[in-house]
Amino acid sequence: MKQMAKHILATAMLGSALLSGSVMAEQKIGVVDVQTVFQAMPQAAEISNSIQMEFKDQIDEVNQLQKDGQFYAERLxxxxxxxxxKDKKELQQKIQGVREELAKKGQPLQQNIQRRQNEERNKLLGLIKQAIDSVAQKGSYDLILSAGAVSFSKEQFDVSEQVLEQVKKTN
Incomplete structure (x- = not known):
């Protein structure tokens, strides 16, 4: 209860500070659409391709197992x-073996790909954060908000293009 009272008081103080005209006139605020910047980054496509190449042999192996399993099932x-x-039983055993092999190789492969994608995504988000900091410093911004956290903003506050240009310079 005490924590909630502090939170409400802090929110009220922040709200009243933001509503005061003199404070608003002095603040420079920007908005950045991180998702759009991320998708427009040339590094994002490169990383996706490199991850596909990194796991190409394993992906091909899993795809072949899926084709084999489908072939056996259609044949049965x-x-x-x-x-x-006897032939039915042998074919059913082959199908079961392919399923087990897929379970053994497919799920770990998917997890490894997901892990690598997350690692690379985090690196790119770090680059975006550095670019936002750089744009904020160069433009003397007091506050840059994520577009997802803002209900409405005029286009003049959008610094996404500047951030994207800064990210491209760091590559």
């Missing part, structure tokens, strides 16, 4: 009526 469905019980 198509030829089951004319196959002997």
């Amino acid at each position: 469905q198509r030829d089951a009526a004319t196959m002997s019980e």
